[in-house]
Amino acid sequence: MSSQLLQRLASIRSVLRQLLVLRPLAHRKSSSIGLILFGIYLLVVRALRYRRRDAVEKHFAHLVKNKGEGMTPEEAQRIISPLIHLEMPFLVNLALSFALFKTYGIPTISKILLATGQLSASDNVSRRYADTEILISTWAMCPMNGSFADENSPGLTVHHVGDPRAALALARVNYLHSKYNINNDDYLYTLALFILDASIWIKKWGWREVTPLEKQAIFVFWRDVGIRMGIKNIPETLDDLTEWTESYEAAAMIPARSNALVAQYTAEEILYPVPKILGLKSFARRCVWALLDPRVRIAMQAPAQPWPVHLFIEVVMRSSGLFQKYLCLPRFTPSSAVDPNGIWVGLEESKFKPTRYQPTPWYKPLPSGIFESVRDRLLVSIGMHAKIPSRDLASEGYRIHRQGPVSSEGHGQEYVFQHADEMLRYGCPI
Numbered sequence: 001m002s003s004q005l006l007q008r009l010a011s012i013r014s015v016l017r018q019l020l021v022l023r024p025l026a027h028r029k030s031s032s033i034g035l036i037l038f039g040i041y042l043l044v045v046r047a048l049r050y051r052r053r054d055a056v057e058k059h060f061a062h063l064v065k066n067k068g069e070g071m072t073p074e075e076a077q078r079i080i081s082p083l084i085h086l087e088m089p090f091l092v093n094l095a096l097s098f099a100l101f102k103t104y105g106i107p108t109i110s111k112i113l114l115a116t117g118q119l120s121a122s123d124n125v126s127r128r129y130a131d132t133e134i135l136i137s138t139w140a141m142c143p144m145n146g147s148f149a150d151e152n153s154p155g156l157t158v159h160h161v162g163d164p165r166a167a168l169a170l171a172r173v174n175y176l177h178s179k180y181n182i183n184n185d186d187y188l189y190t191l192a193l194f195i196l197d198a199s200i201w202i203k204k205w206g207w208r209e210v211t212p213l214e215k216q217a218i219f220v221f222w223r224d225v226g227i228r229m230g231i232k233n234i235p236e237t238l239d240d241l242t243e244w245t246e247s248y249e250a251a252a253m254i255p256a257r258s259n260a261l262v263a264q265y266t267a268e269e270i271l272y273p274v275p276k277i278l279g280l281k282s283f284a285r286r287c288v289w290a291l292l293d294p295r296v297r298i299a300m301q302a303p304a305q306p307w308p309v310h311l312f313i314e315v316v317m318r319s320s321g322l323f324q325k326y327l328c329l330p331r332f333t334p335s336s337a338v339d340p341n342g343i344w345v346g347l348e349e350s351k352f353k354p355t356r357y358q359p360t361p362w363y364k365p366l367p368s369g370i371f372e373s374v375r376d377r378l379l380v381s382i383g384m385h386a387k388i389p390s391r392d393l394a395s396e397g398y399r400i401h402r403q404g405p406v407s408s409e410g411h412g413q414e415y416v417f418q419h420a421d422e423m424l425r426y427g428c429p430i
Contacts, residue, residue: 042326042327045329049330053087056082058215060079070216074145077217080217080218083210089335096197099194100193102197104266112181118263118268122280125266130362131362131404132356138165139166141338141340142335168401171420173218174228174230175404175416188244191225196241219238250295253295263300272386275382287305351399359385364395371419377418
């Protein structure tokens with residue numbers, strides 16, 4: 001072998017030896033940089049995670065000092081808006097959905113719902129579910145009096161002046177309820193669950209607890225909603241409301257066939273997008289029943305669930321809270337079924353579209369191109385949606401003063417306008 005070839009082999013051997021030495025060093029260096037960047041990210045999350053909560057406490061320091069005494073409904077709405085739209089929107093929405101679901105364990109409520117006939121067909125259930133979410137989301141997000149006096153509140157999601165959407169939504173609900181003989185205690189019980197259950201779910205599974213200020217604000221805001229709905233004998237304090245709710249539930253929540261039917265119809269609507277493959281839908285149904293308190297589940301004649309199902313829920317929900325707390329940056333855009341940027345321009349001109357859709361996609365626009373058409377058909381083919389958007393499903397959008405069952409669309413508008421006007425402090429145009 002020539003000396004020149006031997007020299008080349010020796011040179012190659014030397015280069016390989018150096019690469020073998022340098023590769024672990026480079027790997028360790030890149031790993032160290034990755035760990036440093038991850039550590040910086042965690043510090044940024046920690047620095048920002050509680051900033052919005054602290055800003056609310058600082059802005060309403062006088063109410064913190066007075067333990068919420070003298071809080072107005074408008075202040076209450078501004079305090080809870082960041083919590084429900086930015087801090088923990090998914091958990092709050094889930095808690096309120098199950099609060100409404102929980103009312104079906106009261107026979108006097110479930111019998112009325114069953115008698116309406118709105119729960120026996122998939123389209124009707126989807127329409128009712130969509131309208132309920134939109135109407136409640138509207139008065140939760142939009143100013144109840146037409147505008148906010150203090151536009152500098154931290155986390156405020158709607159800044160429009162002259163926005164009557166909340167008043168119209170509440171007036172429309174009052175009209176739809178006026179057609180049925182609903183007793184005051186059932187109204188009050190439903191209101192109580194909307195006040196109490198969100199805080200309970202957040203305490204159990206949220207990334208932080210509800211502050212005393214927020215808890216009082218939830219009570220003040222929803223109590224004002226109850227007054228505007230004409231509900232009587234609403235307790236003056238949160239403690240009194242909690243005591244009344246427990247007493248009423250113990251007496252009125254009893255097993256009934258109507259409870260079971262309404263619960264089953266609603267559960268099937270909620271679970272529609274879950275595929276049946278590998279028993280996923282059956283397992284999801286078990287999770288729904290496991291999320292209910294034993295008293296509610298028994299009243300709905302639903303089966304008890306084995307401990308692995310409860311453990312699965314606990315692990316998933318607690319992990320979600322921890323993941324948000326330590327690994328997620330705060331949300332910067334509000335989450336709601338209602339578009340916070342929707343502009344009111346007049347009765348007939350103001351048509352809105354929700355930001356999310358039910359399995360039967362009420363109010364979803366018709367596809368505007370090939371991509372959207374393919375997407376909508378794909379959602380149907382994989383079982384996420386029951387139908388593609390159409391004019392029969394009000395694809396042009398919804399008008400707040402016409403929401404409700406299809407049979408009620410053209411009725412009650414004068415009632416709605418009159419009652420909405422009475423709620424508005426600043427005389428916003430209806």
